[in-house]
Amino acid sequence: MSGSRQGGRRDAGERADLARTVAFDALRAVNDDEAYANLVLPELLRERGVNARDAAFATELTYGTLRSTGTYDQIVQTCAGRSLADLDPPVIDALRLGAHQLLSTRVPPHAAVSTTVDLVRTHVHEGAAKFANAVLRRVGEQDLDGWAEQLAPPRETDLAGYLAFRHGHPAWIVRAFSDALRGDAEALEAALIADNEPAPVALAVRPGRGDVEELVSAGAQPARWSPYGATLVSGDPGKLAAVRAGRAGVQDEGSQLVTVALSRVEISGPDERWLDMCAGPGGKAALLAGLTAGPGAQLLAVEKHEHRARLVEQALRGDPGEHEVLVADATDPPWPEEDFDRVLLDAPCTGLGALRRRPEARWRRQSADVGPLRRLQISLLDAGIRSVRPGGIVAYVTCSPHLAETVTVVDDVLKSRGDAERVDARPYLPGVPDLGDGPDVQLWPHVHGTDAMYLALLRRK
Ligand SMILES: C[S@@+](CC[C@H](N)C(=O)[O-])C[C@H]1O[C@@H](n2cnc3c(N)ncnc32)[C@H](O)[C@@H]1O
Structure with missing residues (x-):
């Protein structure tokens, strides 16, 4: 009996170390080879045959460590008494992983320290393992609030700086969120906390090809507001028959809502030509293509990059409509002016609204990225308005709440052109609560449980 219990414990320990090794290897790939965690981690889990429970632990460790990397780095540097530039990259990643377990999980401190030290011993050398042991013991001397008190700017005088440290975001992103939330401190903290929660797996059926019932009978729950959406509570969406056959795809409910909103705006006159100006990889194009069936319209899906255009073709394969x-390059359209009745511009952006899905993205993005993207967004929106006929509608969409990519892009283009006006977007997202004062809509993870999608609807005069 006691032998089998011991065996059970040993198995559990070995499994836990497998999860940590996978997390460590994922961190190395992300930080050394610029890999994306959402791509590299599933591959590692598959290759090593990790079971579901350990895969969940490895995912939590990888995503949690990456999200708060900036905070853990400051703590590790303090405890190491030297700059990270003076440490071996594998040691840095192991210390981040150890700091995450000590400060943000329920892993017992002795296990967090000893398993991390083992990783360093295996992947670096004994001397580095001793060093890691000493550093992590210091990290564990206080909790995250204690470290925030010691290392973050004071909350009273620099709220953004404090929250950036406490919730693992770069300060420039916290300031951008604060501006978009009009300085509401409570909402700001809730938004940052929501960014650190795993995002639900949201699915959308392609209208005319699949229906929500099929997803529900496969175990998903109907989405709250999107008539085409469902949420998968557990399991791999790639295994669903509807997804494999292209009748449904993975798509955030916010993305569905802004796309459907464009199709709902009343327009007088013809409703035959729809344009998706920035279509790759094709999630919104697939939904739009299904929605063209109502008025019997055709869809032109445009994408600048060849390989992404191929993904759009894949997403549209099987759509019975005309597309x-x-x-x-949609900034220099090869189609005539005023050629379309509805235009979707889902503009390239910083993606600050989808940080919960891409744990490393917040540290890769720089505030210097905003200026060039904004210039591109302005040029695309100008082309979008030129492409729609008078009375037609342009939906300007970003998956970023940064004001320099949202409201002020629309303000500047409307001011410079004078031939388009905003339409209140809120009525076209029926049932969705807390949409603010309008006319534009800004969704938020902490309010709506969606990505932070922005939508402005513009009618050509
Ligand atoms: C935010 S993504 C669009 C996502 C897409 N609507 C979906 O739901 O799957 C922006 C896309 O615009 C493309 N893009 C960037 N600049 C462009 C341009 N000048 N003309 C057309 N497409 C462009 C990018 O390659 C990228 O695929």
Whole structure:
């Protein structure tokens, strides 16, 4: 009896170390080879045959460590008494992983320290393992609030700086969120906390090809507001028959809502030509293509990059409606002016609204990225308005709440052109609560449970 219990404990220990090794290897790939965690981690889990429970632990460790890397780095540097630049990269990643377990999980401190030290011993050398042991013991001397008190700017005088440290975001992103939330401190903290929660797996059926009932009978729950959406509580979406057959795809409910909103705006006159200006990889194009069936319209899906245009073609494969995929630069349209009745511009952006899905993205993005993206967004929106006929509608969408990519882009383009006006977008997201004062809509993870999608609807005069 006691032998089998001991065996059970040993198995559990070995499994836990497998999870930590996978997390460590994922961190190395992300930080050394610029890999994306959401791509590299599933591959590692598959390769090593990790079971579901350990995969969940490895995912929590990888995502949690990456999200708060900036905070853990400051703590580790303090405890190491030297700059990270003076440490071996594998040691840095192991210390981040150890700090995460000590400060943000329920892993017992002795296990957090000893398993991390083992990783360093295996992957670096004994001397580095002793060093890691000493550093992590110091990290564990206080909790995250204690470290925030010691290392973060005071909450009273620099709220953004304090929250950036406490909730693992770069300060420039915290300030951008604060501006978009009009300085509401409580909402700001809730938004940052929501960014550190795993995002639900949201699915969308392609209208005319699949229906929500099929997803529900496969174990998903109907989405709260999108008539085409469902949420998968557990399991791999890639295994669902509807997803494999292209009748449904993975798509955030916020993305569905802004796309459906464009199709709902009343327009007088013809409703035959729809344009998706920035279509790759094709999630919104697939939904739009299904929605063209109502008025019997055709969809032109445009994408600048060839390989992403191929993904759009894949997403549209099997759609019974009329559609075409075109590789083109939408800032310099090859189509005539005023050629379309509805235009979707889902603009390239910083992606600050989807940080919960891409744990490393917040540290890769720089505030210097905003200026060039904004210039591109302005140029695309100007082309979008030129492309729609008078009375037609343009939906300007970003998955970023940064004001320099949202409201002020629209303000500047409307001011410079004078031939388009905002339409209140809120009525086209029926049932969705807390949409603010309008006319534009800003969704938030902490309010709506969606990515922070922004939508402005503009009618050509
Ligand atoms: C935010 S993504 C669009 C996501 C897409 N709507 C979906 O739901 O799957 C922006 C896309 O615009 C493309 N893009 C960037 N600049 C462009 C341009 N000048 N003309 C057309 N497409 C462009 C990018 O390659 C990228 O695929």
